[in-house]
Amino acid sequence: MSDAVREAVERLLPGVEQPSRYVGCEWNAIDRRATAQPYRAVLAYPDVYDVGMANQAIQILYAMLNALEGVACERVFVPWKDMADALRSAGVALYALESFDPVNEFDLVGITLPHELAYTNVLELLDLAGIPLHAEDRSDAHPLVVGGGPCAYNPEPLAPFFDAVLVGDGEVAAVEIVQTHRRCKQAHMTRRETLAELAKIQGVYVPSLGQHRVLRRAVADLDAHRSPACPVVPYTDVVHDRVAVEVLRGCARGCRFCQAGTIYRPVRERRPDSIVRDAMAALRCTGYDEVSLTSLSTADHSAFVEVLGRLGRRLQGTDISISVPSLRADALTPDVARLLGKAKRTGLTIAPEAGTQRLRDVINKNITEDGLLDTVARAFASGWRRVKLYFMIGLPTETDDDVAGIGELVGRVLAAARDAVPANERGSVRVGVSVSTFVPKPHTPFQWEAQPPLEEVHRRQELLRERMPRKGVELSYHDAEASFVEAVLACGGREVAAAVEAAWRRGARFDAWTEQFSLDRWRAAFEESGLDASAIANRPRDPFEPLPWSHISSGVSTAYLRAERERAFAGQTTPDCTFAGCTGCGVCGALGVSNVIAGGVRV
Amino acid sequence: MSEAKFRLRVTYQKVGPVRFLSHLETARACERSIRRAGLPYAVTHGFNPHMRIAFGPALPVGTAGRAEMYDVWLTELVGPDDALERLRHATREELRAIACRYVDPKGPSLAAAADVAHYEVAVSGPPEVAESIARGLSSVSRSGTLTVEHKGKQKVFELATTLLKEPVVRPVDEGAVVEVVTRMSEQGSLRPDALVKAALGPALAGVASVSVTRTRLASRAADGTEEAL
Numbered sequence: 001m002s003d004a005v006r007e008a009v010e011r012l013l014p015g016v017e018q019p020s021r022y023v024g025c026e027w028n029a030i031d032r033r034a035t036a037q038p039y040r041a042v043l044a045y046p047d048v049y050d051v052g053m054a055n056q057a058i059q060i061l062y063a064m065l066n067a068l069e070g071v072a073c074e075r076v077f078v079p080w081k082d083m084a085d086a087l088r089s090a091g092v093a094l095y096a097l098e099s100f101d102p103v104n105e106f107d108l109v110g111i112t113l114p115h116e117l118a119y120t121n122v123l124e125l126l127d128l129a130g131i132p133l134h135a136e137d138r139s140d141a142h143p144l145v146v147g148g149g150p151c152a153y154n155p156e157p158l159a160p161f162f163d164a165v166l167v168g169d170g171e172v173a174a175v176e177i178v179q180t181h182r183r184c185k186q187a188h189m190t191r192r193e194t195l196a197e198l199a200k201i202q203g204v205y206v207p208s209l210g211q212h213r214v215l216r217r218a219v220a221d222l223d224a225h226r227s228p229a230c231p232v233v234p235y236t237d238v239v240h241d242r243v244a245v246e247v248l249r250g251c252a253r254g255c256r257f258c259q260a261g262t263i264y265r266p267v268r269e270r271r272p273d274s275i276v277r278d279a280m281a282a283l284r285c286t287g288y289d290e291v292s293l294t295s296l297s298t299a300d301h302s303a304f305v306e307v308l309g310r311l312g313r314r315l316q317g318t319d320i321s322i323s324v325p326s327l328r329a330d331a332l333t334p335d336v337a338r339l340l341g342k343a344k345r346t347g348l349t350i351a352p353e354a355g356t357q358r359l360r361d362v363i364n365k366n367i368t369e370d371g372l373l374d375t376v377a378r379a380f381a382s383g384w385r386r387v388k389l390y391f392m393i394g395l396p397t398e399t400d401d402d403v404a405g406i407g408e409l410v411g412r413v414l415a416a417a418r419d420a421v422p423a424n425e426r427g428s429v430r431v432g433v434s435v436s437t438f439v440p441k442p443h444t445p446f447q448w449e450a451q452p453p454l455e456e457v458h459r460r461q462e463l464l465r466e467r468m469p470r471k472g473v474e475l476s477y478h479d480a481e482a483s484f485v486e487a488v489l490a491c492g493g494r495e496v497a498a499a500v501e502a503a504w505r506r507g508a509r510f511d512a513w514t515e516q517f518s519l520d521r522w523r524a525a526f527e528e529s530g531l532d533a534s535a536i537a538n539r540p541r542d543p544f545e546p547l548p549w550s551h552i553s554s555g556v557s558t559a560y561l562r563a564e565r566e567r568a569f570a571g572q573t574t575p576d577c578t579f580a581g582c583t584g585c586g587v588c589g590a591l592g593v594s595n596v597i598a599g600g601v602r603v
Numbered sequence: 604m605s606e607a608k609f610r611l612r613v614t615y616q617k618v619g620p621v622r623f624l625s626h627l628e629t630a631r632a633c634e635r636s637i638r639r640a641g642l643p644y645a646v647t648h649g650f651n652p653h654m655r656i657a658f659g660p661a662l663p664v665g666t667a668g669r670a671e672m673y674d675v676w677l678t679e680l681v682g683p684d685d686a687l688e689r690l691r692h693a694t695r696e697e698l699r700a701i702a703c704r705y706v707d708p709k710g711p712s713l714a715a716a717a718d719v720a721h722y723e724v725a726v727s728g729p730p731e732v733a734e735s736i737a738r739g740l741s742s743v744s745r746s747g748t749l750t751v752e753h754k755g756k757q758k759v760f761e762l763a764t765t766l767l768k769e770p771v772v773r774p775v776d777e778g779a780v781v782e783v784v785t786r787m788s789e790q791g792s793l794r795p796d797a798l799v800k801a802a803l804g805p806a807l808a809g810v811a812s813v814s815v816t817r818t819r820l821a822s823r824a825a826d827g828t829e830e831a832l
Contacts, residue, residue, distance in 0.1 A: 287635030
């Protein structure tokens, strides 16, 4: 079978953009001969190869599942439109990259759900694979379709399309799912019986069994699971084309709009020894010229400076650089600037999110203006010439003064940057300003809040444009229309699934790609499925009303989220529990975990 | 930083599905294989240090290569057999290193020196396809030139100077193989599949696939003889 698919695909490749996305046979990918195991899984990412291969979960689970006896795990991504259309017209079903075997012949298809705008791509993937879109239409011969990732925390808008959804960390749970499924298959259980068995695994939600209560999975110790030593090395120029070592998981800073801040709690740091060991091993095994230290906020690692120093010494005199994709505003100490100065100097990115201290207190973003200006001055004095600032419009309690405050803050950042560089280089100073729209996310203190209506978002964007300094500033907006659809998909219940399907049937795919997104198409889909989208995205909720995701628990208590909401409106900040004492979010008790701080204390 | 003293010329193949990699993708994959092999490669000085390496002429996306080349500069001498062994362990079969030798560090670049390319064009189709190609080739060569359209631009090739040998057509089990030797120049090179497709004319419709493999790169001496690189 696979040879026929391979030949058919090779006939299509000369006619498509970037054929390297579809050829497989990358370094460290499992051998084609090793794919013939009794149990076969395929991991899917609902976007093109170049985006999907940057996802660390895929690399982690790929390595873990392939290490299991009798199990082979392959990968698949959504072909870009040209290739998808070519596959359809040639009658070739979507195939897994290692064996070229059709995806619908596998035992399990695991699909990561990274963000809401990827939902139509999930349907595109299933359809291209020839798997019935609705779980209820699948027979025992079809693969088990399992979701996971951040969007699993509100699984309802995709519930009809999944047999099961895993909520939380996949390290242990994915293996349990595979082994349970394998056992059920060996016992010749029906699909229904199998799903009932899967639902017994903590963290697994089976939509067809009704809205049963699910408590998320969390690994207690990240160091018990190595960062992949031999990740697959793409040929295609992918989004993050480098070794990625996750240095810590979780962030307890407690920004009130941030879903990651809830669903990845508590903080679990890797020890410096493991980080250096895993980075060096992966560099040797891949041949990459860059290693990236990843997390939600890498400089929060209690031994960050030590790790940077040790890696820097190991890599001295080579062409291999270190990058830190997410730096906190106050993290660029002279030490860090010096250590990173030797490494590849990518842009400096800071996320103040709001323009005034008042609103930053409401959202619990502990960045002060003085701290921000100090960081910028230090960065530009030590050689940086660009800084990118992230802001959000439409946050709860935002007024026009807060919007105008963004422009004023950017002006002061620009002045601080110019003052820090020699007079003849002032012309090269650039401040990038990226402004997105607030999207209320499940499991956050702002989950009950409304997104301002589109016209209001546009008015505030216009106001901001007027207040923004022109020279030296590059202002960009995230598509407000896409953020509206994102809010509907994030906060809706099972009734939203029909709209997702209608949008896909009308041609929606790659919605996260600005030029592919069409609000008109989504509006038509909402209307066709009888959905009042505005009542989902633009309506404030009562903090005691049941929410579509109430049956899914992140471990953080709803009472805590309510209390945080109250504190937000009172302008009170809440400290990070890894620096100060416990703030009572409840996750450690609920999941039997606790913060793991490798350096003993955070500084 | 150590000096770039030794210039190792590596011959590798690019076959199977990886023939669809672009030149840039192939180059990056080769660089990574050198790092994995742990060869003592030289690094350029300057703000953004990178490996000192130079590639031979690019292969078009979709064309396979049986003997492609790059030069990598080393700071220490590694026996060529040892270097080859290390590279072979660090490359997939589809991009396998197949020969290593040292060349004069001051010699001309591969891109400049390689001006002769040998190709095999495999045409899969009915048994009579070899004959139609042979007929077509002689009529194309009688006309003296071949006009090829690429990305909307027309390019005219003088066959007498472009083709270094008379193309040879061999019938095989499921079609034909055409051997073509072309001269490469900075003005562009004739793609052998364009020649074969032109020779096929309307018979192209009956052909299942045309695939190209570059089998050898060489340099042309002043007297017209070929020299290995």
